[in-house]
Amino acid sequence: IEEAAAEQVKNNILVEDARTGLSVDALKRAISNNLFYVQGKYPEIATRNDYFMAISYAVRDRMLQRWTSSVRQYISGKNKIVSYLSAEYLLGPHLANNLINLDIYSQMEQAVKELGFSLDWLIDKEVEPGLGNGGLGRLAACYMDSLASLEVPAIGYGIRYQFGIFEQAISDGWQVEDTDNWLRRGNPWEIARREISYDVKLGGHVQRYIDEKGKLINNWIPGWVVKGVAYDTPILGYKVNTANTLRLWKSEAPRTFDFQSFNAGEYSNAVNQKIICENISKVLYPNDEQIEGKKLRLQQQYFFVSCSLQDMINIHLRSGDKIENFYEKFVVQLNDTHPSIGIAEMMRLLLDVHRMEWDDAWKVTTKTFAYTNHTLLPEALETWDLELFASVLPRHLDIIYEINKRFLVDVTLKFFGNHQKIDSLSLIGEGRRKYIKMANLASVGSFAINGVASLHTELLKKTVLKDWYEFSPEKFSNKTNGVTPRRWMVLSNPQLTKLITSKIGDTWIKHLEELKGLEKYAEDPEFQQAWMEVKLEQKKKLTRKIHGTLGMIVNPESLFDIQVKRIHEYKRQHLNVLHIITLYNRIKRNPDIDIVPRTFIFAGKSAPGYRKAKLIIKLINAVGKVVNNDPDVKDRLKVVFYPNYNVTNAQKIYPAADLSEQISTAGKEASGTGNMKLSLNGALTVGTLDGANVEIRECVGEENFFLFGLTADEVEKTKSEGYRPWEYYKNNKYLREVIDQINDGYFSQLDQLIFKELTDSLLYDDQFMVLADYQSYVEIQDKIDEAFRDKSNWARMSILNTARMGKFSSDRSIREYCNEIWKVESVPVELIDPSKTS
Ligand code: OX2
Structure with missing residues (x-):
């Protein structure tokens, strides 16, 4: 023994x-x-x-x-470590x-x-940690899984929000928000590392003087200081020894703090200050792609970035290496501009704390950072009012001015006399009030810039970052998003996993391209039947969930038509609703009409302050109420709004989908990742040529994808020629009927005011081209109705969708980041016997 x-x-x-x-x-x-x-x-x-x-x-x-x-x-070790900086991680259970x-x-x-x-x-x-809003936070979680599974040394840095994304309930058809107290019953996965903490200065002013050696000293005298404490969660790779760290910072009052005031007899003031410090990591801002220029948000961003950079520098120096070599130990990926203040903070740490010269510090900084852009929407491009910025980060404002001054010299030399270029590339915007452009800070301070799908990257180069592309084209590349097959297939669809594995073995779980091996079974009637049985089983499970949650009975044999994602005008949930009403009207006109029974399932949260998105939720529920209860419909149409969409619920919904709705206005969805998970689980896509839909369609084959709508170019062209949505309304009697019904109160007990804001915006503005795409959408939906009747052909298309999704593994995305941006390699981990360590 x-x-x-x-x-x-x-x-x-x-x-x-x-x-x-x-x-x-x-x-x-x-x-x-x-x-x-x-x-x-x-x-x-x-x-x-x-x-x-x-x-x-x-x-x-x-x-x-x-x-x-x-x-x-x-x-x-001598290896390089990937440091992923993200304000959001939507990990799931x-x-x-x-x-x-x-x-x-x-x-x-x-x-x-x-x-x-x-x-x-x-x-x-x-209870899942809901520390993110949507796609951007979930992508960070998929990437952490892939980094560990590919045995790449990595640390994810972020914020340990005490309250994550709010819980959504539906009351009288409206969204209501409740706090997400996810830590209430404890969190068994994290380890608090109280000994790992850093002080973060905020506010105050900068004192400038010349020291004895004649050197200019910038001494930042803060208004206050908070402490960040590390909370670590292991992120284990799939069947490997690697377990990387997710390090989230919690804000606290520094130790010395209350004590001093207490002595001065200001106990309640001290307690107040403690609360102010703790506020920084208190709550996640619930806006997806809509910035809220609040001071607290800037403080959050700076807080976690400063803790993280101090931590990295600490790790680097402890290994005995010099600060000048920092970029050989760490490469830092900025998940959108939220952590881009890191570029100014890195400069501050190198200049003021480590006493480096500007040029040397700038060299280290620009060899360290890389920036991922996730959106082209103007309302999501971060800017900070200059005065507000100065009140939080006075020293960083100096540094940004200096970066800008030096940079604009280069710009002027390259684009001599071109003031448009200089204005557009400047880090400072000049309007009625001055502001700081974070995408410009991220771009100037990074050695690489990438978009998240091929179309998105091309549009980036032509629109929001056009001048940056002209200035430094070599920085740009595309990294199409991906999703982890471990969570989005093995975990959430064990039955399909088993069926696939019975045919092609289980190595596809790490090498998703191997799903190709299923293609040869696509026409096999026996396999088709087994495939559709698994799908039906998943639909039955969801049916039970819907019954348990909403008390609604839906038919698992009906076509499950699914749109689950944040509620946003550009994602066009309301276009889906217009189609539902169109079908309803056909039934009302001809109650015996032969249509494929459908269950429309929606889920998603709206930002609490986004009125039109909240109105869209109300509209879905209002239409559902009428359609679901009309005896003429005979249960052929059901509209379900599944509340509180999160990772836990998503895992139950994706496997049950027949049809995946990816119907954003072309050019607006940077990539999308729900589109990938649904297709991987055998759903067919109805979609526009937007984001990663373009690449999904290329992979699965155009005959296995239901395409409709204007292209991104056509959207722009239509707009520049003067888009008049009202014309579409006037010229299409079915569309007119639908809009009139909403307006006349057919779905709101004759209340004609409730949806007016929505219908007015469609008729007279329609930024997102809903009316322009209506006819094309209805036509493709009619083709889908026809296609679903041919069970064997549908099964074939479904199998081919799964079989051809190999490209969309986050393992592939991470390999591309590793090889083309980060220049890091796998480092297999050797296990150490804990009893033998000193
Ligand atoms: C989202 C994008 O909207 C989505 O298209 C993309 O798939 C996802 O990021 C991951 O790249 N906030 N959320 C996003 O962008 C921003 C900003």
Whole structure:
């Protein structure tokens, strides 16, 4: 036995015990031990949450050897580390994902069963960390999964919001928001590292003087200081030893702080200050692609970026290397402009703290940062009012002016006499009030700039970053987004995973291109049937969920037509609604009409202050109320608004989709990632030539994709020629009927005011070309109706969609970032025996 144990240790496998063993018995013991020794509970009084916690701790214990080994190796080794800076991470629940990546799902299922529970029931108990708004935050989570799975050394840095994205409920058809108190029952996945903390200065002024050596000194005297404390969560790769770190910062008052005021007899003032400090990481701003120029938001951005850069510099210097080589240890990816203040902060740290000369500091900075742009929407391009900026970051304003001064010399030399170019490239905007352009700061300070889908990158080069592309074309490249097949197939669609694996083995989970191997079964009637049975099973599951949540009965045999994403005018949920009403009117005109029964499923949150988006939610529910209850419809149409769309709910919805609605105005959706997850799960897409839809269509084949609508070029052309939406209304009697019904109160108990803001904007403005695309949309939907009747052909198309989605794995995206931008390689982790470390 001793010999066998020694052999196991040699092979980096620990001797099985309650803490580390992976057998069913070891897992059971670990769960019981945690319940008793950590939580002080015995089975009869343990709650469902107690069991959830016990299991999660048992799983985390089994991740720790990988985690500590990875961190140790990466920090001390010669390798470069990818640092992903993002204000948002939309991770979704951890438990099931960690079980899959650790490869102990079935053992745990058995262990839990033997303890008298079902694993699914405990998995459902987890409250997800909703630390993001939508696609941008979810992309960060997929990329963290792929980085670890590809064994790339990486740290994700962000904010540990105490309240994540609000919880959405629907009341009388309207969205109402409730706070997301996700930490209420504790978070078993994170470890607070109180010893890892940094001070962050805010406000105040800059004192300037010449020191004894004749050097100009900029001394930032802050108005106040907050402390950032690290909270670490392991991100385990799929069946590898790598476990990377997600390090989120919580803001607190610095230690010395309340004490001083307390002595001065200002106790309540001290408590107030403590609250002000804690406010910084209190809540996630719930706007997706709409900036809110609030001071607190700037403070949040600066807070997490400053902590993160101080941490990286600390890690780098501790390894004994020089500050000048920083960029050889870290490459920093900016997830949109939210962390772009990092460029000025890096300069400040190098100049003021590490006493470097400007040119040397600028060299280090511009070899460190790379910038991803995620949107072309003007309302999402970040700018900061200069006075507000100065009141939070006075020293950074100086630095930005200096960067700008030097940069504009180069610009002037290149574009001599071209004032338009100089204005557009300047970091400072001059309007009635001056403002700082964060996309320009990100662009000047980064060695690489990328868009997130091929069309998006091309449009970036032609529009918002046109002058930047002319100035430094070599910085630009495209990195089409991707999604992780671990969460979005293995975890959320185990039945389809099993069916696929029965035909082509399971290596596709790490090499998604291998799904190609399914193509040869696309015409096989037996496989088609098995495929559609899995789909039906997923639809039945969702049907039960809908019944449980909304008390609604829907027909699982009907076509599940799904649009799930943030509610936004450019995403055009209202175009979908116009089609629903069109079908309804056909039924009303001819109750015996032969149409394919459909269940329209919507889900998504609106920014709390976005009136028109909230009105769209109300409209969906109002139309649903009429359509769902009209006896003439005979249940052939059902409209469902599934509340509180988040990762947990998305995992239940995607596998059940027959049709994926990707109907944004061409040129507006930078990429989209829901489009990828739905097609991967065998849904067919109805979509415009927008974002990644273009590439999805190329991959799955145009005959397996339902295309409609104006192209991005046509949208621009139509607008420049003077778009008059009213003409479309006037000339199309079906469209006219639909809009008139909404206006006349048909769906609002004759209330004619409620939707007026929406219909007026469609008729007289229609920025997003809803009316222009209406006819084309209805026509393609009629083709879809026809196509769905041919079950075998639909199955074939569905199989081909999945089979051809290999490109859209986030593993592929991350490989491209690694090879073309970051220049980093995989570093396989060797496990260290914890009992042998000094
Ligand atoms: C989103 C984009 O809207 C979406 O198209 C893209 O797929 C996603 O980012 C990931 O790249 N906020 N959210 C986005 O952009 C911004 C800004």
